[in-house]
Amino acid sequence: MTIVPALDLFVAGVVLIVAVWTVVARDSSSAVVGFVAYGLLLALVWVRLGAPDVALTEAAIGSGLTGALLIGAAARLRAGESSTSAEHLGGVGRTLVAALATIVAAAIAVALLSLPDPAPSLAPEAAANAGATGLGNPITNVLMAFRAMDTMLEKFVLVIALVGVWSLAPDGAWGGRPRSYHRADPEGALVFLARVLPPLGVVLGIYVLWVSADHPGGAFQGATILAAMWLVVLMAGLGDVPEVGRQQLRLMLVAGPVVFLIVGLGGLLLGGAFLSYPQDWAKPVILAIEFAMILTVAATLALLVAGPPERSAEP
Amino acid sequence: MSETIVFGLCAAVVAGLGLYGAIVNPQPLRKILAFNLLGSGVFLFFGVVARRGAAAGFPGDPIPQALVITGVVVAFSATALALALLLRYFDATGSASLRDGAASNAGPESTDA
Known part of the structure; x- marks a missing residue:
């Protein structure tokens, strides 16, 4: 019976070791690799906390896509790394900061240990209203129905972040293509994987969205898999990033938020509240939003990783 | 319910580590990394x-x-924007340092800003 608590302690210990490594590692590339490992281990912790949906998100976005971004950035910044090594804080400063961090960690720990028991929970309400949407997965219910406003605003955040990234383009590359990846060896493993993986990945991504009605999964997790497939193709040089000024691309990027907004305003006209779904049509409406969303989110995530335009648009 | 204590204390330490790293590490990339650590705590x-x-049959x-799922996606967008800013700064100044004067050896691109 003691094997599970011992495993918990072991996983928590490994997570902490990798987190320490991420902070103290000497060069940035090692720290980034530590961070990716940390994210994957954290997914295990989320499973132990009874949250497989969060575990999928953490592994796919928190570790995978963020890792891809960070590794790319670390590689480009390597040239400038040596110039900053002389700016480390002195011993006294370090001690003070360590004391501050310890106080913050202790305060969080005290807050944790003094949480009320039994814990307040909205789970009974979520269970009582699950029948209204016809979805079996409580997380999807919360994301798409009970707190759909949060999910809609998050779509806007993604698109606004992409607008922010694109606005960092140099003047000459305005509306052009993001930087291209190094040409991969056409006989190499990357090109082979980029031909074999995408058909499987696209099916898997749509499957993860489809099962999220009743089982762990979801539109973000599915969209991340689709984005990863596109990125593999781009990195292998089998396709090029589209010009960010293209009309179709921009339509795709706003499709998700626009469908969400139309449904929301429709609810205002028909049901009397923003984002209220028609009683018998809740599930089809939610699936329609999710399928519009998966395209938009996949494209946005991949383009966020691709970065701002750096090559000028062809005339 | 021992896992809530173990992973709760783990969360507290990770948040503290992230705060420490965000202040102590001089490189902006390491600060972004530590900030993500703080957030994940x-x-x-x-x-x-x-x-x-946990109630009503849910784990x-x-x-x-x-809300955490939404938070992870928003944290990713913020990280992507921060890294794009950092890389643009690096391309424009040839330096990844935030110290005053470190950007004095400005590259040719800094004139079109």
């Missing part, structure tokens, strides 16, 4: 609170769990 704390609210309270 907070998410983990949220997950522990959700686990404590955890689904509302905080759904």
Whole structure:
């Protein structure tokens, strides 16, 4: 019976070791690799906390896509790394900061240990209203129905972040293509994987969205898999990033938020509240939003990783 | 319910580590990394609170769990924007340092800003 608590302690210990490594590692590339490992281990912790949906998100976005971004950035910044090594804080400063961090960690720990028991929970309400949407997965219910406003605003955040990234383009590359990846060896493993993986990945991504009605999964997790497939193709040089000024691309990027907004305003006209779904049509409406969303989110995530335009648009 | 204590304390330490790293490390990339660590400690704390609210046959309270999913995606967007800013700064100045004067050896691109 003691094997599970011992495993918990072991996983928590490994997570902490990798987190320490991420902070103290000497060069940035090692720290980034530590961070990716940390994210994957954290997914295990989320499973132990009874949250497989969060575990999928953490592994796919928190570790995978963020890792891809960070590794790319670390590689480009390597040239400038040596110039900053002389700016480390002195011993006294370090001690003070360590004391501050310890106080913050202790305060969080005290807050944790003094949480009320039994814990307040909205789970009974979520269970009582699950029948209204016809979805079996409580997380999807919360994301798409009970707190759909949060999910809609998050779509806007993604698109606004992409607008922010694109606005960092140099003047000459305005509306052009993001930087291209190094040409991969056409006989190499990357090109082979980029031909074999995408058909499987696209099916898997749509499957993860489809099962999220009743089982762990979801539109973000599915969209991340689709984005990863596109990125593999781009990195292998089998396709090029589209010009960010293209009309179709921009339509795709706003499709998700626009469908969400139309449904929301429709609810205002028909049901009397923003984002209220028609009683018998809740599930089809939610699936329609999710399928519009998966395209938009996949494209946005991949383009966020691709970065701002750096090559000028062809005339 | 021992896992809530173990992973709750783990979340507290990770948040503290992230704060330490964000202040002590001079390179902006390492600060972004540490900031993500700090955020994930907070998410983990949220997950522990959700686990404590397990009821009605669910392994955890689904509302905080759904909020964490939204939070992870927003954290990714913020990280992407921060890294794009950092790389643009690096391309424009040839330096990844935030110290005053370190950008004096400005590259040719800095004139078109």
